Amino acid sequence: MKLTNTFYTLALASMTFGLVGCKDGGTTVETSAPPATVDAHDDHEGHAHPTEGPHHGGLIELGNEEYHAELVHDEDSGSVTIYVLNAAATEQIPIESTEITINVKHDGKPEQFKLAASPDATDPEGKSSRFVSTDAELGEHLDEEGADPKLVLTINGKSFRGTIEHDHDHEGHDH
Numbered sequence: 272m273k274l275t276n277t278f279y280t281l282a283l284a285s286m287t288f289g290l291v292g293c294k295d296g297g298t299t300v301e302t303s304a305p306p307a308t309v310d311a312h313d314d315h316e317g318h319a320h321p322t323e324g325p326h327h328g329g330l331i332e333l334g335n336e337e338y339h340a341e342l343v344h345d346e347d348s349g350s351v352t353i354y355v356l357n358a359a360a361t362e363q364i365p366i367e368s369t370e371i372t373i374n375v376k377h378d379g380k381p382e383q384f385k386l387a388a389s390p391d392a393t394d395p396e397g398k399s400s401r402f403v404s405t406d407a408e409l410g411e412h413l414d415e416e417g418a419d420p421k422l423v424l425t426i427n428g429k430s431f432r433g434t435i436e437h438d439h440d441h442e443g444h445d446h
Contacts, residue, residue, distance in 0.1 A: 321360050321361065323341075324339070324341025324343075324354060324356060324360060325341070325354070325356075325360075325361065325362075325363075326341055326343050326352075326354060327343070328341040328342050328343035328344070328352075328354070329341065329342050329435070329436060330356075330360050331353075331422050331433035331434065331435055331436075332433055332434075333422075333424075333426070333431040333432075333433045334429075334431050336358055337358055337431075338355065338356060338357065338358060338364065338426055338431065339356040339357070339358070339360040340353050340354065340355055340356060340422055340424070340433060341353065341354040341356055341360070342413075342422075342435060344410050344413065346410065348405070349405065349406070349407030349409075349410050349411075350403060350404065350405050350410070351373070351384075351386065351403070351404045351406075351409050351410055351413070352386075352389075352401060352402070352403050352404075353371060353373075353386055353401070353402045353403075353422065354400060354401055354402075355400050355401075355402075355424070355426070356400075363391065363393075363394075363400035363401070364400055364426070365390070365391075365394040365395055365398035365399055365400040366398060366399065366400070366424070366425070366426050366427075367397065367398055368388065368399070368402075368424060368425055369387070369388050369399075370385045370386060370387050370388060370402065371385075371386050371402045371422065371423065371424040372384065372385055372386070372422070372423045372424070373386065373404075373409060373413075373420055373421070373422055373423075373435065374420065374421045374423060375409070375412040375413070375415075375418045375419070375420045375421075376417060376418055376419050377412050377415065377418065382412065384404055384406055384408075384409040384412075385404070386402035386403055386404040387402060387403060387404070388401070388402055389401050389402060389403040413435065419434075420434075420435035421433065421434060421435065422434075422435055
């Protein structure tokens with residue numbers, strides 16, 4: 272008798288779960304992979320964003336993807352340019368700051384580099400979406416092992432800090 276009750280309980284549970292799991296009539300929805308220019312991960316807002324910025328630089332997440340920044344390093348001139356971008360990392364966002372900071376570690380000691388506002392032609396008066404450093408030392412430090420570079424800036428009165436992932440190929444070795 273105990274075996275029969277166990278059998279009926281299992282059969283009833285199987286049918287119940289089977290019916291609940293088949294509400295859509297067994298229809299399967301197929302999805303395709305995202306295009307090659309977007310991250311394959313799902314972010315916090317349920318959308319994908321580009322893997323590089325509009326100027327083909329590396330992206331820096333700011334806050335909970337409230338904003339992004341784009342780092343463009345011109346190795347020939349040694350300049351480093353940061354563009355402040357919207358949450359989707361597609362458009363520049365002018366901010367009121369006159370400078371932003373990149374913190375790095377060099378020989379185990381912290382070092383700061385200031386990037387001055389260099390407004391684009393479309394930025395409103397008193398705001399900038401572009402910040403530039405012509406200090407070649409900054410570009411060198413970005414490539415150093417253990418530099419742990421961080422971007423620090425303020426947007427609309429709120430301080431943001433983002434980790435700079437500066438990986439690119441150099442002749443003869445990878446970072």
